[in-house]
Amino acid sequence: MGLPVYRDDMRAMTYRSYGGPEVLELAEVPKPSPAEGQLLVRVVRSSVNPVDWKRATGALRVIMPACFPLVPGYDLAGEVVELGAGVADFAIGDRVHARIGEHAGGASADLALIGVDVAAKMPEGMDFDVAAGLPLAGMTALQGLRDQAKIPLENAKERVLVVGASGGVGHLAVQIARAMGTTVVGVCSTRNVALVRELGAHEVIDYTQPDPYRGQAPFDVVLDCVAGDSSPFLPLLGPGGRYASCLPGAAVFARSMLNPLTDKKVRPVLLKSRAVDLQWLDELYARRALRVIIDSHFALEDLKKAWERSMTGRTVGKIVIDVGAGGFPSGDS
Numbered sequence: 001m002g003l004p005v006y007r008d009d010m011r012a013m014t015y016r017s018y019g020g021p022e023v024l025e026l027a028e029v030p031k032p033s034p035a036e037g038q039l040l041v042r043v044v045r046s047s048v049n050p051v052d053w054k055r056a057t058g059a060l061r062v063i064m065p066a067c068f069p070l071v072p073g074y075d076l077a078g079e080v081v082e083l084g085a086g087v088a089d090f091a092i093g094d095r096v097h098a099r100i101g102e103h104a105g106g107a108s109a110d111l112a113l114i115g116v117d118v119a120a121k122m123p124e125g126m127d128f129d130v131a132a133g134l135p136l137a138g139m140t141a142l143q144g145l146r147d148q149a150k151i152p153l154e155n156a157k158e159r160v161l162v163v164g165a166s167g168g169v170g171h172l173a174v175q176i177a178r179a180m181g182t183t184v185v186g187v188c189s190t191r192n193v194a195l196v197r198e199l200g201a202h203e204v205i206d207y208t209q210p211d212p213y214r215g216q217a218p219f220d221v222v223l224d225c226v227a228g229d230s231s232p233f234l235p236l237l238g239p240g241g242r243y244a245s246c247l248p249g250a251a252v253f254a255r256s257m258l259n260p261l262t263d264k265k266v267r268p269v270l271l272k273s274r275a276v277d278l279q280w281l282d283e284l285y286a287r288r289a290l291r292v293i294i295d296s297h298f299a300l301e302d303l304k305k306a307w308e309r310s311m312t313g314r315t316v317g318k319i320v321i322d323v324g325a326g327g328f329p330s331g332d333s
């Protein structure tokens with residue numbers, strides 16, 4: 001098999017100022033080179049996460065400062081084409097996936113850099129769509145349930161409410177919580193009730209119905225993938241209950257300061273990319289205990305439309321971006 005040859009430039013979606021999806025433009029940008037401990041990956045699929053377009057608005061500029069032009073996107077799946085110095089556990093041609101580390105981004109391009117500390121080899125039988133959809137949302141769900149809600153990974157006997165059970169994070173949280181052994185109660189709208197049940201929820205609450213939580217308490221854990229306010233959920237928690245929010249705004253941080261004084265705990269979920277967590281999810285996938293629902297596909301040049309779809313807040317599972325073809329090329333990309 002011949003080694004791939006790349007031009008000095010590559011296609012990338014970029015933006016040069018803060019704004020809505022209209023700031024996105026397709027550009028030719030220089031091909032990146034892997035530094036020590038990095039892999040250069042030919043991206044086959046990427047996936048959209050709300051943080052992509054939230055960051056573009058400038059709302060996160062204090063915690064995620066941008067250096068323009070910026071190539072958005074955190075989730076990718078593809079093939080390794082170059083190794084940085086000191087990389088020992090990966091080889092050219094490996095199929096890998098990752099949530100690009102911390103603030104860098106860069107997945108919306110033909111080629112992207114990932115650190116070996118966040119990269120996992122795709123398990124046998126996993127396709128690129130699933131591999132791109134899993135990292136950010138899956139690790140958020142895992143870290144929210146395990147690290148913030150303090151649920152043991154096995155034989156957990158707790159009753160867990162997943163709010164937003166049909167979304168990118170929520171549909172994976174339902175399955176992970178189920179695999180941990182909990183009793184899972186998913187919250188979604190009428191059109192997604194059958195799906196959430198099929199994903200493994202023992203009970204489903206339709207939030208469009210009047211007074212949806214009446215008679216449903218107590219819960220040991222609430223994983224909130226929709227709102228950043230613990231106040232409606234604290235009364236639903238039993239003794240020792242934990243509320244973890246994937247949208248940790250000021251209210252969540254302020255209430256979490258009271259944790260040492262209160263029986264019920266409120267904790268923010270702040271994702272950290274970790275290869276070991278992605279490998280844990282991959283093992284769950286390999287055991288057929290996890291699947292990734294694909295909401296829709298868009299071509300790289302249609303990233304604007306993909307963001308608009310994500311911004312509706314109505315997606316089911318993950319939006320996948322088709323960047324390149326699978327298979328190891330032997331010519332120009």
Ligand SMILES: NC(=O)c1ccc[n+]([C@@H]2O[C@H](COP(=O)([O-])OP(=O)(O)OC[C@H]3O[C@@H](n4cnc5c(N)ncnc54)[C@H](OP(=O)(O)O)[C@@H]3O)[C@@H](O)[C@H]2O)c1
Nearest residue numbers: 050140164166167168169189225246269270271313314315
């Ligand atoms: N803190 C972190 O590190 C971190 C990491 C990942 C994600 N997040 C944040 O977590 C949130 C969720 O992310 P995501 O990727 O899962 O988003 P998403 O896929 O866009 O979520 C869409 C889903 O939310 C559901 N939904 C909307 N309103 C609802 C409600 N009132 N009750 C229950 N479900 C509702 C929708 O179902 P219906 O159409 O049926 O309503 C839809 O399926 C985002 O705000 C994201 O930015 C934070």
